[in-house]
Amino acid sequence: MNTQQTATRLTSEKITAEDVRYADLAWRGANKRFVGKPDYIRLVGSTEQVIDAVQEAVDDHLRVVARSGGHCLEGFVADPAVKVVIDTSLMTNVYYDAAMNAIAVEAGVTVGEMYRKLFLGWGVTVPAGISPDIGVGGHIVGGAFGYLNRQLGLAADYLYAVEVVFVDASGSAQSVIATREASDPNRELWWGHTGGGGGNFGIVTRYWFRSTEAKGSDPTELLPKAPDSALRFKATWDWEAIGEAGFKRLLRHYGEWCEANSGADSPNAKLYSTIFFPRKSPGKIELTGVITAGDDSERLLKAHLAAINEGVGATYTLESDQTTWLKFALYPFPDLVDKGSVGGIFKLKDAFLRKRLTDKQIDVVYHYLSSSDYMVGGGFGMTTYGGKTNTIAPDVTASAQRESIITLSCSTGWAKPEDEVPSLKWVREFYRDLFGETGGAPVPNEYSNGALINHPDVDLADPVWNTSGVPWSTIYYKGNYPRLQAVKARWDPLNIFHHALSIEAE
Numbered sequence: 211m212n213t214q215q216t217a218t219r220l221t222s223e224k225i226t227a228e229d230v231r232y233a234d235l236a237w238r239g240a241n242k243r244f245v246g247k248p249d250y251i252r253l254v255g256s257t258e259q260v261i262d263a264v265q266e267a268v269d270d271h272l273r274v275v276a277r278s279g280g281h282c283l284e285g286f287v288a289d290p291a292v293k294v295v296i297d298t299s300l301m302t303n304v305y306y307d308a309a310m311n312a313i314a315v316e317a318g319v320t321v322g323e324m325y326r327k328l329f330l331g332w333g334v335t336v337p338a339g340i341s342p343d344i345g346v347g348g349h350i351v352g353g354a355f356g357y358l359n360r361q362l363g364l365a366a367d368y369l370y371a372v373e374v375v376f377v378d379a380s381g382s383a384q385s386v387i388a389t390r391e392a393s394d395p396n397r398e399l400w401w402g403h404t405g406g407g408g409g410n411f412g413i414v415t416r417y418w419f420r421s422t423e424a425k426g427s428d429p430t431e432l433l434p435k436a437p438d439s440a441l442r443f444k445a446t447w448d449w450e451a452i453g454e455a456g457f458k459r460l461l462r463h464y465g466e467w468c469e470a471n472s473g474a475d476s477p478n479a480k481l482y483s484t485i486f487f488p489r490k491s492p493g494k495i496e497l498t499g500v501i502t503a504g505d506d507s508e509r510l511l512k513a514h515l516a517a518i519n520e521g522v523g524a525t526y527t528l529e530s531d532q533t534t535w536l537k538f539a540l541y542p543f544p545d546l547v548d549k550g551s552v553g554g555i556f557k558l559k560d561a562f563l564r565k566r567l568t569d570k571q572i573d574v575v576y577h578y579l580s581s582s583d584y585m586v587g588g589g590f591g592m593t594t595y596g597g598k599t600n601t602i603a604p605d606v607t608a609s610a611q612r613e614s615i616i617t618l619s620c621s622t623g624w625a626k627p628e629d630e631v632p633s634l635k636w637v638r639e640f641y642r643d644l645f646g647e648t649g650g651a652p653v654p655n656e657y658s659n660g661a662l663i664n665h666p667d668v669d670l671a672d673p674v675w676n677t678s679g680v681p682w683s684t685i686y687y688k689g690n691y692p693r694l695q696a697v698k699a700r701w702d703p704l705n706i707f708h709h710a711l712s713i714e715a716e
C-alpha cells in the first residue's frame with residue numbers, strides 16, 4: 211500500500227542532542243518564541259515508521275507530538291514538556307492514487323510544493339494557505355484558507371480522505387484511512403480533519419484530495435483548474451500623510467468593501483487582499499493582494515482601490531505585475547516568504563468578522579497603533595474572506611466559521627528579550643479592547659465570528675484575557691465542538707496527542 215512513500219530512503223533514526231542535525235531540527239519552528247528540548251526527534255519516511263515511532267514513545271511513556279512544516283503560532287511542538295518529536299518533513303510525495311481516485315499529498319509536503327506539483331502534474335490546485343513554507347500536515351486539518359478561498363473555498367472542502375496513525379484504548383499504535391464516503395465507518399475521523407486542528411487525534415501521514423463534484427478518473431478533472439493568471443499588487447500609504455481621519459476612513463471603507471463584495475457570485479470573489487497597518491513609527495500602511503480574474507483583473511483592482519481610498523485625502527503608491535499562478539504561489543510577496551522561512555519571535559491574535567469593524571472598534575485600532583504610550587512594534591491586519599467559503603454549511607466540515615467576510619489579526623514581534631513583556635501586554639490589551647463589548651474575545655454573534663484554529667491563541671483559554679464567559683472551544687469550533695469531542699474520544703481515548711488548546715473528550 212505504501213509503495214509510493216519515502217521509506218526506502220530513510221531509516222527513521224533517533225536524532226539526539228549529540229547528532230549534528232539536532233540543533234537544526236529542534237529549532238525548526240517559524241515562531242522562535244518557543245524553544246523545545248525533546249529527548250529525540252525522529253525523521254520518518256512511511257506510515258509504518260510513524261506507527262513504530264509512536265508505539266515506542268507510548269511504551270516509554272514519553273510525550274510525543276507531530277511536526278510537519280513547523281508553522282505553529284503557539285508552543286504546541288516546541289514545548290519543554292514534549293519528549294519526542296515525530297517530524298514528517300521528509301514525506302514529500304504528491305501523486306495520483308488510482309485506487310482512491312484522488313490526489314495524494316504526504317504530510318511533509320509544504321504548501322508551495324503542493325501548489326507546484328498539483329500545477330505541473332495536472333494543471334490543478336487546492337485553495338490552501340498563503341505562505342509556501344507551511345507544512346500540509348498541520349495545516350489542512352485546521353481548515354486552511356488562503357488566496358483562493360473566496361473563489362474556491364477552503365482546502366479542507368476538497369479533502370477526500372486522510373491516513374492517520376492513532377493509539378487505541380489498549381495503547382497500540384496503528385494506522386487507519388478515513389474517507390468522506392457516507393458508508394465509511396471511519397467517516398467521523400475524516401470530518402475531524404476538516405477543521406479540528408493539528409495535534410488532536412493522531413499523526414496524519416497522507417491526505418487525498420478530490421472535489422465533491424468531480425466525475426470520472428482523469429486526474430486533471432478531480433480538482434479545480436489553477437487560475438490562468440495572477441495580478442499581484444501592493445499599494446502603500448504614508449502614515450504621516452494620511453492623518454487620523456484618513457486612517458479611520460481607510461479602515462471603514464475596507465470593511466464596507468468586504469460587506470458589499472463577499473458573495474460567492476461576486477466578480478470580486480477572485481480578489482484577495484490584506485490591508486496591514488503597522489504601528490505608526492516604523493512603517494507604511496500596505497494593501498497587498500492578488501486577483502485571478504484574467505482580463506477583468508485590472509478593472510477590479512482599480513475599483514477596489516477607489517472604494518477603499520475614497521475621501522481618505524492621501525494618495526497611495528501602487529506597484530502591480532501580471533504573473534502566472536505558479537510563480538505567484540511560490541513567491542507571493544518577498545516579505546511574507548522571508549518571514550515565513552526564516553521565522554521570528556512573535557504573537558498573533560486573530561478573529562473572524564461578519565460585519566465591518568464598528569466605529570468604536572476603529573477608534574481602538576487607531577489608539578493602539580498611533581499612541582506614543584507604547585514603545586513596541588506590531589500592527590493590525592484585515593484580510594478578505596467569504597465568497598465560496600460561505601456557501602458550505604457550518605457542519606459539513608469541522609470548519610464552522612462560514613459566514614465571515616474578514617479575518618483580522620493583531621500582532622507584535624520583538625528581537626530583544628526585554629521587549630517581550632511590553633510587546634505581549636500591548637497586543638493582549640489591544641485585542642481585549644477591540645472586543646471590549648464581548649469580554650475581550652470575538653464571540654460568535656452578529657458582528658464577530660470566533661477565531662481560526664490554524665491561528666491558535668492560548669489567551670482565549672485564559673480567564674484573565676477572555677472574560678466573555680464563552681469558552682475557547684466555542685470560539686474556535688462553534689456548534690461543532692461536541693462532535694469533535696466525540697471524534698477525540700473514539701480515536702485518541704488515552705489523550706496521547708494533546709496541547710494547550712487540544713480538543714477534550716467529554
Ligand SMILES: Cc1cc2nc3c(=O)[nH]c(=O)nc-3n(C[C@H](O)[C@H](O)[C@H](O)COP(=O)(O)OP(=O)(O)OC[C@H]3O[C@@H](n4cnc5c(N)ncnc54)[C@H](O)[C@@H]3O)c2cc1C
Nearest residue numbers: 277278279280281282339340345347348354355408409414
Ligand atoms: C507565516 C505563516 C503563515 C500562515 N498562513 C496561513 C494561511 O494562509 N492560512 C491558514 O489557514 N493558516 C496559516 N498559517 C497557520 C498554519 O496553517 C498553522 O500554523 C498550521 O498548523 C501549520 O502547520 P505546520 O505543519 O506547518 O506546523 P507544525 O508546527 O509542524 O504543526 C502545527 C500543529 O499541527 C500539528 N501537526 C503537525 N503535523 C501534523 C501531522 N502530520 N498530523 C497531525 N498533526 C500535525 C502539530 O503537532 C501542531 O499542533 C500560517 C502560519 C505562519 C507561521
